[in-house]
Amino acid sequence: MHILGNMPRGTIVRSFLFILICLLVASIATQWYGIYIIQSNKILQRHLRGLNKVEIGSSSWDFTQCTDSNIINTVIDRTEDLRIFEHLCERIYKPLNKETQPELCKSCRYKQPVFMKTKKPFVALASFTGAGNSWTRELLEALTGIYTGSIYGDPAGDFEGSSRCPHRGGVYIIKTHSTHNLTKMKDCQLIGAHTIDYERAIHIIRNPYEAILSTFNLIKGKSKTGFADIETFMSPRWPFYVRRIVNYWARMTEYWTQNFTRPTYVLVYERLKTDTYQELYKISRFLDLDSTYLDLFCAKNCLKPKYHRVDKPDWMNISILYDQQLKQAVNTRIFQLANKVKQKSRDLVPELKNYIQV
Numbered sequence: 626m627h628i629l630g631n632m633p634r635g636t637i638v639r640s641f642l643f644i645l646i647c648l649l650v651a652s653i654a655t656q657w658y659g660i661y662i663i664q665s666n667k668i669l670q671r672h673l674r675g676l677n678k679v680e681i682g683s684s685s686w687d688f689t690q691c692t693d694s695n696i697i698n699t700v701i702d703r704t705e706d707l708r709i710f711e712h713l714c715e716r717i718y719k720p721l722n723k724e725t726q727p728e729l730c731k732s733c734r735y736k737q738p739v740f741m742k743t744k745k746p747f748v749a750l751a752s753f754t755g756a757g758n759s760w761t762r763e764l765l766e767a768l769t770g771i772y773t774g775s776i777y778g779d780p781a782g783d784f785e786g787s788s789r790c791p792h793r794g795g796v797y798i799i800k801t802h803s804t805h806n807l808t809k810m811k812d813c814q815l816i817g818a819h820t821i822d823y824e825r826a827i828h829i830i831r832n833p834y835e836a837i838l839s840t841f842n843l844i845k846g847k848s849k850t851g852f853a854d855i856e857t858f859m860s861p862r863w864p865f866y867v868r869r870i871v872n873y874w875a876r877m878t879e880y881w882t883q884n885f886t887r888p889t890y891v892l893v894y895e896r897l898k899t900d901t902y903q904e905l906y907k908i909s910r911f912l913d914l915d916s917t918y919l920d921l922f923c924a925k926n927c928l929k930p931k932y933h934r935v936d937k938p939d940w941m942n943i944s945i946l947y948d949q950q951l952k953q954a955v956n957t958r959i960f961q962l963a964n965k966v967k968q969k970s971r972d973l974v975p976e977l978k979n980y981i982q983v
Contacts, residue, residue: 878973963977
């Protein structure tokens with residue numbers, strides 16, 4: 626009080642008013658913060674429990690349908706429904722419910738592919754080497770429940786269906802990296818079969834810069850998931866390989882989109898990676914499959930891919946491994962291919978031009 630007694634009365638009043646205002650502001654801030662936390666929690670709880678309903682066009686779903694067996698085992702007949710399933714059940718519901726995926730995987734219709742008991746018309750699964758044929762085969766086996774075959778008689782350790790000549794039955798989707806229907810598979814030669822008459826084709830196209838890099842790694846890394854060492858890339862073998870093999874990349878797409886006269890579905894590898902559900906749905910329609918939501922979920926989520934390269938070195942990228950001369954060689958073939966396919970495959974032209982590197 627001695628200190629206060631020496632202070633002017635106006636200063637004392639102002640000091641008390643200042644303290645009072647500070648206390649008032651602190652009280653209001655605390656109340657507002659409490660309200661904010663409560664409201665935030667309510668919003669969070671609403672989000673965690675559901676977007677109770679998601680609507681696209683005339684379609685609407687709620688969270689209960691994500692695990693309703695009557696719903697997810699329904700054959701898909703509308704793209705809108707698939708979009709909602711992907712958004713609601715895959716991107717929101719599944720991450721919030723860690724138990725969902727393994728439980729749904731237990732319900733998959735096809736847990737292990739088998740050989741067909743009846744015959745179907747042959748479908749070529751055609752691609753340039755390194756364009757994702759093995760991964761696509763894995764997806765198709767999960768989607769159809771049937772082994773895929775090959776014209777090469779690949780080691781059975783990779784794909785069981787590769788050991789059997791397609792003419793013996795049991796498989797109907799056939800891997801090929803060729804621009805013809807011939808096969809030199811030993812098992813086919815044993816029964817006098819030298820050609821495969823494809824009724825349809827799925828042609829996988831991938832950015833040639835990435836596909837060529839993948840193929841070079843396959844050859845020099847000596848496995849589907851191996852890598853060539855940097856010394857090999859720095860040697861004359863790499864530019865020589867790029868200039869030669871890019872022509873084959875272009876011929877593959879030209880043949881299967883322009884020269885093959887039967888129905889062909891062009892599967893863009895990059896789109897399959899980013900929009901897996903939609904691409905699997907389109908493939909299932911092309912193959913006349915009655916695929917359900919659960920079938921697509923199982924193919925996408927319950928499969929453990931064996932052929933994806935991981936831990937790629939930082940130096941292994943397009944900007945480092947392709948100099949301007951190599952880019953010019955690859956870009957020229959892309960432009961030439963785009964001009965050749967624009968009449969019959971106009972939708973493919975923008976995809977091809979996206980592959981251009983500057």
